[in-house]
Amino acid sequence: MDLVITGGTVVTMDPERRILEPGVVAIEGQRIAAVGPAPLASPPRPAPRTIDATGKLVLPGLINTHTHLFQTLLKGPADDRRLEDWFRQVVGPAACALTEEDCYRAAVVGCLEAIRSGTTTVKDFMYTHPRPGLSDAVIRGMLETGVRGVFVRGYIDDGVDHGVPPALVEPLDGILADCERVAKSYHGAADGRIAVRFGPCMIWTCTREGLVATQRLAADLAVGLTMHVAETPFSVQNALDRFGVGDLALLERIGFLDTPTLAVHCVHLTDRDLRILKARGTAVSHNPTSNMYLAAGVAPIPRMLLAGIPVGLATDGPASNNNQNMIHVLKFAALLHKVHTQDPTAITAEQALEMATIGAARALGLEGEVGSLEVGKKADVIIADLRNVHAAPLHHPVSSLVYAAVGAEVETVIIDGRPVMEAGRVLTVDEAKSLAEAQRAATALLARARIPSPRKRAWRPLAF
Ligand SMILES: [Zn+2]
Missing domain, CATH: 3.20.20.140 (Metal-dependent hydrolases)
Structure with a gap:
């Protein structure tokens, strides 16, 4: 076992649409090795790396x-x-x-x-x-x-x-x-x-x-x-x-x-x-x-x-x-x-x-691999903290996610068993540098394509 996510509300999206409060998701290699209510009946040995998701939502990506x-x-x-x-x-x-x-x-x-x-x-x-x-x-x-x-x-x-x-x-x-x-x-x-x-x-x-x-x-x-x-x-x-x-x-x-x-x-x-x-x-x-x-x-x-x-x-x-x-x-x-x-x-x-x-x-024809938190599927898992002014106070995790959340609640993202963002920090590429380079490319692309800058567009005012 490589990674265990404990303490969170797990919205599995499995065939029974179980919501485990709290639940555990255990990951081995690229795949989900166990999902269930906490604590797991047979806890993984040796003790793996653990992410504490207490108070947070755990969902399939x-x-x-x-x-x-x-x-x-x-x-x-x-x-x-x-x-x-x-x-x-x-x-x-x-x-x-x-x-x-x-x-x-x-x-x-x-x-x-x-x-x-x-x-x-x-x-x-x-x-x-x-x-x-x-x-x-x-x-x-x-x-x-x-x-x-x-x-x-x-x-x-x-x-x-x-x-x-x-x-x-x-x-x-x-x-x-x-x-x-x-x-x-x-x-x-x-x-x-x-x-x-x-x-x-x-x-x-x-x-x-x-x-x-x-x-x-x-x-x-x-x-x-x-x-x-x-x-x-x-x-x-x-x-x-x-x-x-x-x-x-x-x-x-x-x-x-x-x-x-x-x-x-x-x-x-x-x-x-x-x-x-x-x-x-x-x-x-x-x-x-x-x-x-x-x-x-x-x-x-x-x-x-x-x-x-x-x-x-x-x-x-x-x-x-x-x-x-x-x-x-x-x-x-x-x-x-x-x-x-x-x-x-x-x-x-x-x-x-x-x-x-x-x-x-x-x-996409990928339902055997992703789309829910089930044993044997690829470990594509997200952890979101909805305890912010947009989404809280919480009553139902799915309602809050769909109707109240804004997207910035997601703090940890695991793809293929590998954390690509953890506690709000992207681990794979330099985010600030990537944004600066994309801005430069975007500005240069409009100039090269002779597309007028949107900043010069006419303001279409209210008629009052
Ligand atoms: Zn399209």
């Missing part, structure tokens, strides 16, 4: 099923715009100017933010490759910070007619070759802490030929797929115009969904689309903050949950959020569906937490 880490450098410049302007005026030009250094700095700070707010698994969808090496730079940031990373080698192979900068359109043969290279180089790296998936960006930036070829390669290499699906009415209409069916129905028709797929957003779905998700076991990544920020619409999440469709929560990229704080997402997810359905029971605090832990693990 949160799982962010969708982000774009490079956008860590773009928190703010694209605020308050329509999606087309958001992409054409800011995110597209910035993406064209991205360097390896930018992607690495962004990934480090994005992963640090994840760790600080209790996220242990980050799924990054890297869809812009104006030059080689950007995937490797993002993965390097994941490796160094210590997060569990699911890296999606995304791509764009079409869409110039819709405002995609030509520099972001890759030739299909180059895409497939690099997907294979990234999968062979990194899938299962760092003792299984890094996984690789493939990701056509979205229907209006992709060719049908590319979708078919990507699915075939994913099947050959036994890696999963992900794609933005039905995010906006424009996406659905684009598929209808080109193929006569919506984007999800097209994926079903061409066999894309034969490979395990995480469909991101799924806002504008028909009843038939919901039946496709259920029948094919296709999982959904729900990004409530981003959907509100870009006014994309409201995904029918309560209906998906009723149908048993796997749903995981996510932040989306920091250019449409503008942070990576999954504790905020818990609250947004619950509130969005309450107001949309005018039913305060639509999504409960417990359901929100499920969608960020065991539900997210299921959506």
Whole structure:
């Protein structure tokens, strides 16, 4: 036994959803060796290192099923715009100017933010490759910070007619070759802490030929797929115009969904689309903050949950959020569906937490490894102290975490059995230096991409 966490309130997220007050979590190597009410019936020998979590919450690490880490450098410049302007005026030009250094700095700070707010698994969808090496730079940031990373080698192979900068359109043969290279180089790296998936960006930036070829390669290499699906009415209409069916129905028709797929957003779905998700076991990544920020619409999440469709929560990229704080997402997810359905029971605090832990693990096909505190699973554990003015006084740990906490309550984060943050101090990288370097990279990126500084934007005043 290497590490024992004692004294805390353990929210296990196991099949019985046990909350142990107090409980014990024992870790050996990368995995959880024991979980139970304190004291354990057979205490570990020899006496291991102990973390006293008395008065604190102990939880499985949160799982962010969708982000774009490079956008860590773009928190703010694209605020308050329509999606087309958001992409054409800011995110597209910035993406064209991205360097390896930018992607690495962004990934480090994005992963640090994840760790600080209790996220242990980050799924990054890297869809812009104006030059080689950007995937490797993002993965390097994941490796160094210590997060569990699911890296999606995304791509764009079409869409110039819709405002995609030509520099972001890759030739299909180059895409497939690099997907294979990234999968062979990194899938299962760092003792299984890094996984690789493939990701056509979205229907209006992709060719049908590319979708078919990507699915075939994913099947050959036994890696999963992900794609933005039905995010906006424009996406659905684009598929209808080109193929006569919506984007999800097209994926079903061409066999894309034969490979395990995480469909991101799924806002504008028909009843038939919901039946496709259920029948094919296709999982959904729900990004409530981003959907509100870009006014994309409201995904029918309560209906998906009723149908048993796997749903995981996510932040989306920091250019449409503008942070990576999954504790905020818990609250947004619950509130969005309450107001949309005018039913305060639509999504409960417990359901929100499920969608960020065991539900997210299921959506990623990782429920055998992470998402709950159970013997044999990877030891991805967080400790949060909710005794602050935001969350206290406490009555129920899940209520306080979802509706009252702000994210800064997380003080210790263990990933793969290894502490990456302890008592509020990050142990893997130099946080202050990383922040300073990311700030420099962000300022230089806007200048290089000729994006006007947000500080110069016109103040849109109240009319009084
Ligand atoms: Zn996205």
